[in-house]
Every structure is written in C-alpha cells, then in structure tokens.
Amino acid sequence: MKLHVPTLIARKREGETLDPAEIRKLIEGYTSGEIPDYQMSAFAMAVFFRGMDAVETAALTRAMLESGDVFHHRDGHPKVVDKHSTGGIGDKVSLILAPLVACTGVWVPMVSGRGLGITGGTLDKLESIPGFKVGISIPEAQDLLEKLGVVMMGQTDRFCPADKKLYALRDVTGTVPSIPLITASIMSKKLAESLDTLVLDVKFGTGAFMRTEAEARVLADSMIAVGKEMGVEVHAVLNPMSEPLGRAVGNALEVIESLECLEGRGPADLRKLVLDLSEKIAPVSRKDLERLLDDGSARRKFDEIVASHGGNPADLPKLSQIHHAPVIRDFPASDTGTVMQVDAGLVGQAALQLGAGRARATDGVDHAVGFDHFVKCGEHIHQGHPLCRIHARTAVDFEIAEALLEKAIRIG
Ligand code: URA
Numbered sequence: 526m527k528l529h530v531p532t533l534i535a536r537k538r539e540g541e542t543l544d545p546a547e548i549r550k551l552i553e554g555y556t557s558g559e560i561p562d563y564q565m566s567a568f569a570m571a572v573f574f575r576g577m578d579a580v581e582t583a584a585l586t587r588a589m590l591e592s593g594d595v596f597h598h599r600d601g602h603p604k605v606v607d608k609h610s611t612g613g614i615g616d617k618v619s620l621i622l623a624p625l626v627a628c629t630g631v632w633v634p635m636v637s638g639r640g641l642g643i644t645g646g647t648l649d650k651l652e653s654i655p656g657f658k659v660g661i662s663i664p665e666a667q668d669l670l671e672k673l674g675v676v677m678m679g680q681t682d683r684f685c686p687a688d689k690k691l692y693a694l695r696d697v698t699g700t701v702p703s704i705p706l707i708t709a710s711i712m713s714k715k716l717a718e719s720l721d722t723l724v725l726d727v728k729f730g731t732g733a734f735m736r737t738e739a740e741a742r743v744l745a746d747s748m749i750a751v752g753k754e755m756g757v758e759v760h761a762v763l764n765p766m767s768e769p770l771g772r773a774v775g776n777a778l779e780v781i782e783s784l785e786c787l788e789g790r791g792p793a794d795l796r797k798l799v800l801d802l803s804e805k806i807a808p809v810s811r812k813d814l815e816r817l818l819d820d821g822s823a824r825r826k827f828d829e830i831v832a833s834h835g836g837n838p839a840d841l842p843k844l845s846q847i848h849h850a851p852v853i854r855d856f857p858a859s860d861t862g863t864v865m866q867v868d869a870g871l872v873g874q875a876a877l878q879l880g881a882g883r884a885r886a887t888d889g890v891d892h893a894v895g896f897d898h899f900v901k902c903g904e905h906i907h908q909g910h911p912l913c914r915i916h917a918r919t920a921v922d923f924e925i926a927e928a929l930l931e932k933a934i935r936i937g
Pocket of ligand 1: 692
C-alpha cells in the first residue's frame with residue numbers, strides 16, 4: 526500500500542477514523558525521513574482538533590514503540606512492571622518505588638526522562654550521585670534485570686526514535702496538549718519496556734501538565750484504553766500536584782529525601798504515594814511493602830542499583846557535603862497562622878530560577894540547589910520561623926527565589 530500523505534491529512538482533518546496500517550506507514554515514513562516535518566505537523570494539528578479513537582491511538586502507540594529497540598525478556602522471566610508519572614514538583618517517587626518493588630521479586634526496567642521547565646527528571650536526580658551512569662544499552666539493562674531485578678536508565682538513541690522526532694515537532698507547532706498524541710508518546714516509551722503491568726500517576730493542579738482533575742481523568746482513561754488494546758494491565762491513580770511532594774525540591778536534595786523514605790522515615794505524603802503506586806504493581810501486600818521500607822531491604826537494593834550503575838554507595842550519606850550550595854539560608858514566615866497554600870507551579874519556577882531545572886532541553890542542571898524543610902499545607906507556623914531552606918548558587922539567585930516563594934506560600 527502506497528500512502529498518499531496529503532489525502533491522509535485531509536481525511537483526519539475531516540474527522541475520519543484512520544486504519545491502523547495507514548498510521549503505521551505514516552510513522553515509518555516519518556521516522557525514515559521520507560515524510561517531511563511539514564506534513565507531519567499538519568497531521569498532528571488535524572489530530573489535535575479531531576482526536577483519535579482508542580484503536581487509532583493504540584496503532585500510533587504500537588508504530589512508535591516499534592520504531593526502535595524494545596526490551597525482549599527471556600522465556601520464563603518474572604513479571605515485568607513499571608510506573609509512569611506525568612510529572613510534578615518534588616516528585617522523587619521513582620527513586621524509592623523502583624528499588625522497593627524490585628525487592629518483591631518482579632522486574633522493574635525503569636526508563637526515565639530528564640527534567641524540562643518546572644518539572645524535575647529522575648535522570649537528573651540520579652546523576653547527582655557521583656559516577657551514576659544512566660546511559661546504558663538495552664543488552665546491559667537486560668543483564669542488570671537478571672542480576673538485580675531493576676535498572677534505572679535513560680532513553681537510548683534507538684529507543685522510540687519516532688517519539689523523539691514527533692515530540693520535538695509538537696513542541697514547536699502547538700500540538701503538545703493533544704490527548705491521543707500525549708497518550709501515544711508516553712505509552713510507546715513505557716510499553717517498549719515489554720511490561721506486564723504499568724501504574725500511571727496522573728497529576729493535576731498548578732504544578733502539573735493537566736490543570737484539572739477532569740482533564741487528568743480523560744488522559745488516564747485514554748492511556749488505560751491503549752493498555753487494554755495492547756494487552757497490558759494498566760492502573761491509573763489521579764493525584765493532586767497543588768503543593769510540592771514531600772519537603773524537598775532539587776536534584777541532590779530530592780535524593781537525600783528519597784534515602785530517608787528508603788530508610789522508613791521521610792515525609793508522610795511521599796511514603797503514602799510510594800505505597801499507593803507500588804501496591805498496584807507489586808505481588809505483595811501494602812504491609813509487606815511497608816516492612817521492606819522499614820527493615821532496610823529497599824535501601825540496600827538502592828545501594829546495589831548505585832553500585833551497578835557506576836556509583837559508590839558510600840557517597841550516599843555524604844551527598845549534602847558533595848553538593849553544598851554556596852548560599853544556604855532559611856526563608857522565614859512573615860505571619861503567624863496556618864499554611865493555606867504552597868503553590869507547586871510557583872515553587873517549580875523558583876527551582877528553575879535557582880538552576881535546579883532546565884529551560885531548554887540542551888541546558889544543564891545544578892545538582893546542589895533547591896529547597897528543603899518545606900512546610901506543608903495545614904501546618905501551623907509562627908512569624909519568623911522558617912517556611913523552607915533555600916539552597917542557592919549566589920545571593921542574587923537566593924533573592925529571586927525568595928520573591929517567588931513570597932507569592933507561592935499563603936498563610937491564613
Ligand atoms: N510527556 C511525554 O513523554 N510526552 C508527551 O507528549 C507529554 C508528556
């Protein structure tokens with residue numbers, strides 16, 4: 526079948542349902558360079574306005590995941606599971622969930638991304654551990670799965686190349702916020718891990734991609750439907766991202782907080798979310814998962830992950846000395862009262878200003894800067910007491926972050 530791309534674009538523009546074979550040909554042509562960006566951007570815009578049904582979205586997902594390498598697990602492998610979060614501020618769940626769930630005997634081939642804009646990324650956080658190498662090949666990853674039951678890595682060049690190309694195009698053509706395109710983009714990357722079960726943490730609120738719970742529900746349902754079409758069990762949990770998760774935001778600072786959680790301590794909201802998501806994919810009870818956090822098993826597994834990725838577990842307790850920002854000062858409360866709001870979106874912007882995140886995909890990140898000891902909504906606070914601690918590279922950066930936090934935190 527020879528694809529006539531202008532006709533295909535026009536049919537989608539008129540709201541027609543496309544055939545899975547046509548969608549596959551389109552993605553193959555686009556990945557090979559045969560179909561140019563201008564035709565693909567017109568197609569993406571047609572999808573943006575007309576949408577796609579579950580069968581079309583599954584076909585797009587499958588074509589994108591098969592555009593590159595996928596994991597092939599050996600015969601008789603344990604159950605393969607993972608989690609995906611649509612992103613948030615202070616969201617370090619992956620660092621805890623991956624080792625925790627791997628302790629239960631399943632495999633966790635976790636392929637993660639980098640931070641962009643106000644949202645942090647698991648890879649940036651892991652790279653604050655000296656020597657930690659996230660750029661490993663799929664064969665190396667398969668070896669680690671056999672050895673440890675878990676691997677934490679970035680996308681290789683050969684992993685979903687169609688998504689890499691299409692996502693960059695959507696970014697500059699106003700076609701990112703399309704439910705079928707987001708669904709295919711996320712699910713192609715996760716399903717290339719050849720999973721049995723996936724749990725999705727779909728966030729909504731000021732610090733999230735989806736602003737309302739209703740929008741998050743639509744995205745969750747679309748991803749569940751694609752999972753069903755493709756024979757993968759998908760669970761979705763909707764979670765607010767109106768205040769940051771936990772009490773720390775920033776790369777090394779979030780690893781430090783993750784270690785606390787892996788040692789059975791840490792903020793209650795973080796521990797709860799880790800358990801809520803883990804229990805959907807682990808073959809053990811919530812009580813067993815709690816025990817694995819409390820008895821040091823998950824923490825030991827994290828040490829094994831660090832060692833097998835080129836880091837030294839002995840560095841973990843020293844991370845605050847290794848990444849010591851030059852300006853570390855409290856941010857005091859101007860009033861006495863109850864914390865009514867800690868706006869996650871504004872905290873994310875403040876972290877970006879400090880250099881913890883990246884404005885463009887090609888920027889680097891500062892591992893040392895960010896916030897810790899953050900107050901949580903509902904806590905009572907006295908005037909002059911710290912609302913958080915700011916870790917900044919310079920006094921000017923400190924002041925910029927302080928001005929944003931003034932707006933982010935409301936005391937009533
Ligand atoms: N994250 C992705 O990986 N893809 C999207 O389209 C949106 C968010």
